[in-house]
Amino acid sequence: MAENDSLNIYEKEAEEMTALKKITAENKFERTSGGFINLTFEGVTYERVKVVRLFPFTDANKFISIRQNNDKAKEIGIIEDLDELNKETKEMLEEQLRLNYFTPVIEKIYNIKDEYGYAYFHVKTDKGECKFAINMASNAVTKLSDSRLIIADLDENRFEIRDVNALTQKERRKLDLFL
């Protein structure tokens, strides 16, 4: 009988592992003085939780996974839609997301120079003017769609071009190499 009991425990664990838990507006998030967030969920308070986007490119504000802050980073639950939370919580979480998914958006291309296996970018982003280099041989430029690009520099810093078509003809021609 004892054997069956322990088996039940394992089954329960397995069930827990596969269950999809939802975090809603009722669950309490709080800011910490150290600049992080605590979450109280199902009676347990998790300190400084991790906020992870499950669809960072295609649906950045939906399906946000909240995870424990340790090596295993076990999932506590999923927020289905950030917009359904109250304003304060949303802001709190967005702050964390902004920092975790820091990606300057390229607004203007001054110059792109292709030199012996590397390309030098000089651009204006929403975070200021940047000069960075990419390696042409690795897959530094990811095409998310026909008009959206993610560019990773030599250190894997990310830059994004939201809409290629919003650029001027001249800028597009500079970017031509990657389209």
Place this chain on the structure above:
Amino acid sequence: MKDNKLTPNIINKIKNYKISEKDVLSVCPVDISAEGEYILGYVFLTKQYLGVCESKVPENYTHYFRGTKVHTKKEEEDFAEYEIKLFDLSKIEHVNVERAIGTACLTAEYDTEKTRIASLSNTYLEQINNFVRQLNNIKNGKDLDDDIPQNENEEENEEDLYCPICGTMYPDAKKKVCPKCTNKGTIFFRVLRYFFKYKFQIAILFSTYAIFAAVGIAWPYLSGTVLFDYILEKNPDFLDRFGLGGKFVLALGLLAIVMVGCRLITALTDTIQMALMAKIATSTVRDIKSDVFAAMSRLSLNFFTSKQTGGLMTRVINDSNRVTEFFIDGIPSVLIQGTTIIITFIVMYRLNWQMALIACILLPLLVFMTVKLRPGLWSLSGKRHRAEKAVSSKANDNLTGARVVKAFGQEDAELERFVRPNNNLKDAEINIVKLKNRFTILYSLVQEVSSIWIWIIGVFFVLKTKSIDLGVLLTFVGYVAQLNGPMNFFSRVFRMWTESINAAQRLFEIIDSIPEIAEKENPVRLIKPRGEIELENVTFGYNVSKNVLKGINLKVKEGEVLGIVGRSGAGKSTLVNLISRLYDVKEGSIKIDGTDVKDLALSDLRKNVAMVSQDTYIFMGSVAKNIAYGNEGASREEIIKAAKLASAHEFISKMPDGYDTIIGASGKDLSGGERQRISIARAILANPKILILDEATASVDTETEKAIQNSLKYLVKGRTTLSIAHRLSTLRDADRLIVIDDGRIVEEGTHDELEKIEDGIFHKLNELQNKSLSVSNF
């Protein structure tokens, strides 16, 4: 990119906190604020404090990232007003660098409160890790770099990071190649060196070109001036010169013979040319291909995982062909055709300079247009390469995944997905052809217009001013027509040059890549290894943002059988990959018989460490050759013995051609278990001192597993064995087991010892496996 140095502004300011410049032990730049904006900033370390200086970015500030900064001797002017925060080192615990997607965060427990200290982009990740290490040393009362052996601690000279010519930072500090200063000329001469091997053939090739050109230049003169003005006009002076006074018919006959001779010579040189070109081109392509292939095999595994195989295939196959075109067809022609043009003009000028001027009046326009159109070719070539790469990658993915595609009935969808890159390639090709045509049209237009021009003005001269003869006019027209060939060629040569150099650049990039796993100079030989393995504080991750192994300490004695257990993704395979040095550790060291694997000769290491892994590599060839892979000298008997021990002999002897059966890519298909048994036989034959079994029996049935277990029992004798297995029963005979979870060793001991830890992972896994077996037996 910022240097690891505080600005004078900050040094002034921290004096208020009674910190002087020499108190600062270590500095690391940081560049992101808590709000997720770029900032200017530094963290620094003193004996008492961890300091953070942050400032808003001044207006019109440009952020430089790796590879873009230009080195200046001058101190950078610093207008920023820094805010300074100090953290007391005694109150700070668990300092850690946490990685997010594009940023990292320096966190710690300050006064037991988990606190974000600073954020930074990946640019400074290496520096911050170093900083944290030094911080922990200071905190523990040690010297700054106490944990690094002295010789490795040599600070890299800052100047070495920048190109001495243009002062720009090298994108790859190890390679020290400045992309900006590697001009196309050097690429050209490097390719040229490949041809030097065929000096003799090339000399002949050039002389045929020269003969061809000489005949070409003489031709209009023979068919124009000589025929019309001298022979048909019955010019006695001319005939007397050849001693043919009055014999016009004979002269005409001789001229005809000379002209036929000229044509014959042209045909002959043409044939020789073709044959030589074919030989030189193919030989060079072969040489380049072998070099690229050799360079690729030298590279570390990381290189292959970071690139699509399709792209690499494009390089080896298409690019090496493309390189030679310009060199074989182009260079000699440039010389010959160029001379032809010049000589033609000189001759024309000598005949009648006014007419000559008229003929070349359009040339400046031509040069201008060419200069304008040329850069477009370069980017189009690059674009076509990328399109080619996409197509071959797609095809490659699809062919290797054919089984899954068919199983999911996705043939049509895949076809649709293939259409896009394929279309892109078509467009890229069309774009090149379009531009190429523009060149052709331009050049032939200039030639045509000039020729009509000459007719009109020439006729005017002949009829009105009578300043020239009809023969001279005909000669002129002939020469202008003669320019057709060279012009045509020059319209193509720019495309050829661009494509060649473009392709050559990509090839040299591979040839120049420095393998991450490099053998040391004067490596230590591993002659009679004992097979002792020692891992000290090993940390490793495949990319910067995630460590797979964290601080692993492990000692495996000579001849010990060590079982490695853990959930999938825990880092088991990574651990054994490090031991056979497919990757290098990020931190810590791995020693075999007390010598760091980085110091060992690679060939010795690979010979003495054999791996039977989850993915088996069966190449196209006979079964016997596959078993003897890496051990070519093995006798038939040894091969059969090894196969027997791996329980492979049975199925091999049932194959139609026995050990000579061709297996591999297109040969007879083997089952997963059969493949695995062949790779076990391979390991047995290799007779290594250290044996790594990475799920060696994962894809065989229980009965075969039992058989293999038996042979493994023989195999592990006298060897140090590391065995990874999900099925714990496989590891029953291991001397010791370790459980890896999340990159750390969490449990260690014999099978029975681990079994007793009731809340341990091993206990749980074991229970689960036994239980689920017994349940299914009900």
